[in-house]
Amino acid sequence: MDPVIVAGAGPVGLTLALTLARLEVPVILLDEATEAEESRLARTVVLRPDAAAVLERLGCRVTARTRPWTGWRTMRRRQLVRQVPLTPGGLFTPGGLFGGSPSPERGTGGWDGGLKEAMEAPDGDAPFSEGESAPVSAPSPLHLPQHELTRALRGSLAAMGDEDLVRIVSGTRIDDLEQDDHGVGVRTRGAQATWWRGSYLVGCDGPRSTVRKLLGVRFPGRTAVERHAVAALRAELPWPGEALLHRSPPWRSIDAEVTARPLPHGLWRIDWLLPPGRDLVTPDALMVRVRDTLAGWCGESEPPYELLDTGVHTVHHRLALRWRVGRAFLAGDAAHLLGALGTQGLEEGLRDVDNLAWKLSLAWHHGASDALLDSYQAERRGAVGARLRAADQALPLVRAAGGWHAVRRTVRPGGARGHDALLTEGHLGRGPLGAPPVYDRSPLAPAAPPDGSVTVGTALGAPVADVPVTAPDGSVVRLRERLGRELLVVLVAPGTGVWDRRHWMRAGLMPRLAAAVAALPLPTELLVTEAYPGAPAHTVLLVRPDGHLAAALSGVRPSALYACADAARGGNAARGAPAEASARR
Numbered sequence: 001m002d003p004v005i006v007a008g009a010g011p012v013g014l015t016l017a018l019t020l021a022r023l024e025v026p027v028i029l030l031d032e033a034t035e036a037e038e039s040r041l042a043r044t045v046v047l048r049p050d051a052a053a054v055l056e057r058l059g060c061r062v063t064a065r066t067r068p069w070t071g072w073r074t075m076r077r078r079q080l081v082r083q084v085p086l087t088p089g090g091l092f093t094p095g096g097l098f099g100g101s102p103s104p105e106r107g108t109g110g111w112d113g114g115l116k117e118a119m120e121a122p123d124g125d126a127p128f129s130e131g132e133s134a135p136v137s138a139p140s141p142l143h144l145p146q147h148e149l150t151r152a153l154r155g156s157l158a159a160m161g162d163e164d165l166v167r168i169v170s171g172t173r174i175d176d177l178e179q180d181d182h183g184v185g186v187r188t189r190g191a192q193a194t195w196w197r198g199s200y201l202v203g204c205d206g207p208r209s210t211v212r213k214l215l216g217v218r219f220p221g222r223t224a225v226e227r228h229a230v231a232a233l234r235a236e237l238p239w240p241g242e243a244l245l246h247r248s249p250p251w252r253s254i255d256a257e258v259t260a261r262p263l264p265h266g267l268w269r270i271d272w273l274l275p276p277g278r279d280l281v282t283p284d285a286l287m288v289r290v291r292d293t294l295a296g297w298c299g300e301s302e303p304p305y306e307l308l309d310t311g312v313h314t315v316h317h318r319l320a321l322r323w324r325v326g327r328a329f330l331a332g333d334a335a336h337l338l339g340a341l342g343t344q345g346l347e348e349g350l351r352d353v354d355n356l357a358w359k360l361s362l363a364w365h366h367g368a369s370d371a372l373l374d375s376y377q378a379e380r381r382g383a384v385g386a387r388l389r390a391a392d393q394a395l396p397l398v399r400a401a402g403g404w405h406a407v408r409r410t411v412r413p414g415g416a417r418g419h420d421a422l423l424t425e426g427h428l429g430r431g432p433l434g435a436p437p438v439y440d441r442s443p444l445a446p447a448a449p450p451d452g453s454v455t456v457g458t459a460l461g462a463p464v465a466d467v468p469v470t471a472p473d474g475s476v477v478r479l480r481e482r483l484g485r486e487l488l489v490v491l492v493a494p495g496t497g498v499w500d501r502r503h504w505m506r507a508g509l510m511p512r513l514a515a516a517v518a519a520l521p522l523p524t525e526l527l528v529t530e531a532y533p534g535a536p537a538h539t540v541l542l543v544r545p546d547g548h549l550a551a552a553l554s555g556v557r558p559s560a561l562y563a564c565a566d567a568a569r570g571g572n573a574a575r576g577a578p579a580e581a582s583a584r585r
Contacts, residue, residue, distance in 0.1 A: 001184050001199045003197040004199055004201075005024060005027075005202070009033065011153060011332075015349075015357070016144065016159075016331065023440065028196055030169050042232040042308075046347070047144075049139045050436045050463055051344075053483075067242060068088045069242060073243070075246045084138050086428075142261060143243075168462075174186045174188055179328060186198070202330075209334035220318065221317050222316065223328075228272060231307060243259070246260075246297075247419075256273045267308070298317070317391065319335070319385055341394055342434060344434075348384055351380065382441070389431075391433060394422060420445075436462075438548075440459060444570060447485070447567075454553065458552075461549065463549075470528045487565060489540060491539075492532045493528050493538065510528075512558075542565060556582070
């Protein structure tokens with residue numbers, strides 16, 4: 001079969017090419033650039049644990065290129081109102097950072113009310129008083145310059161040393177495409193002007209995507225939702241290693257909000273939320289903001305600092321109407337733009353890759369149904385659409401004109417505190433603005449719950465917990481390390497730590513379960529864990545290659561397990577067309 005053509009060699013395109021290559025799917029990567037990406041310290045990426053894990057299991061060691069934050073502070077005027085300790089291996093409690101029930105983002109559904117609850121929580125429901133530390137810790141995001149991430153991904157591709165799997169074509173751009181029932185043809189211009197033939201095409205070519213335009217896909221949304229002045233500088237701030245969200249700071253040059261996020265080597269990225277409009281940010285105006293902000297944080301006079309890079313970041317909110325047209329797909333900024341209130345566009349692009357790659361691999365190696373390929377749009381467009389709706393509904397309140405007095409008049413008492421919690425959770429990857437998606441209405445789920453279904457601590461369609469598991473060779477690894485290649489079946493079996501690992505496949509329920517797994521319609525790896533949150537002994541979990549829970553069954557039930565695995569490959573016709581399924585061209 002012909003290779004998969006990936007248009008665009010930014011972080012999303014490079015990650016997709018690397019993921020497909022690891023799955024032994026050949027790739028032609030069309031790179032419009034002819035030179036290495038410019039080094040810009042003011043252009044950075046924030047990766048929460050699930051997105052960082054996608055890169056780590058591909059051999060892209062992003063954790064070695066940055067340092068975890070030690071905490072997060074939220075201030076309003078001169079008062080500390082939130083403080084969250086952060087750890088590299090920290091875990092959220094089920095109730096999130098600030099108590100209450102979790103509000104995961106729904107993959108194909110609408111806004112679930114978590115945003116409204118967060119913003120309208122009365123004072124009496126606040127989990128701690130002003131200035132008091134949050135009672136739980138959270139996993140630290142990773143923060144690094146985007147050019148370093150791009151170089152790490154290119155280094156991982158080069159380390160594979162197999163040009164037959166990934167061919168990078170630089171200095172070339174698509175200017176035409178055509179497709180039929182067997183593949184896609186694209187014509188390029190530039191250094192290598194020719195026609196390329198591929199089995200599938202994925203447009204990862206950014207906000208002005210040529211692939212999207214050639215497919216005739218509309219890209220509606222809102223322009224300039226937010227604007228930020230950005231500076232990267234070296235300085236010693238009063239909270240080394242901690243990130244800061246400062247709302248309504250009391251000095252004269254700042255309008256609404258400043259964010260400071262640490263980078264390695266004593267560097268900081270500082271963002272100033274600009275007022276609505278398109279007024280230019282002059283160098284003099286930016287320097288006033290830098291000096292006033294540093295002086296406000298550090299005392300009467302500004303501390304010594306070295307300004308390294310500056311810029312203006314404009315946030316747009318857009319969502320492509322279709323993410324699949326025949327054998328062509330859209331991913332990353334070609335499919336969506338977001339970034340207000342702590343949402344992360346690149347992170348969503350990496351989730352696009354994690355969702356799409358295993359489905360393309362299955363199609364390339366074994367053939368796949370339209371239901372499987374359509375599920376990419378159903379799940380990912382639904383998840384990003386829910387995120388955008390949550391941000392768009394929060395913006396008029398959180399960014400209300402007239403400052404905090406206007407905001408307080410629009411919500412019940414305590415709403416300002418709810419805004420602080422909402423933004424903090426969004427920045428840290430929780431709540432309706434930040435939590436990993438839950439594909440709870442996926443077209444790849446069984447039409448009805450199979451016999452023997454049980455409820456565990458992870459909702460169906462949600463990312464699984466990263467528990468220790470015993471692999472077939474007897475080694476103990478993290479569950480997240482086994483993702484990406486095939487289905488996983490995990491048996492919850494307390495006491496397996498005392499099993500002889502050379503013979504564990506013959507112990508307890510394992511022979512019956514191994515036989516059931518061998519009969520599944522997809523390649524599947526069998527694992528064992530001593531415990532899983534909320535799961536009774538002998539629970540059998542079915543986990544998709546992207547780490548989302550497909551089923552939880554009580555004991556060994558071969559027929560039910562087969563039905564769930566068949567549904568996960570798009571073989572469940574009873575459910576019909578997915579709600580977000582793409583039309584054919």
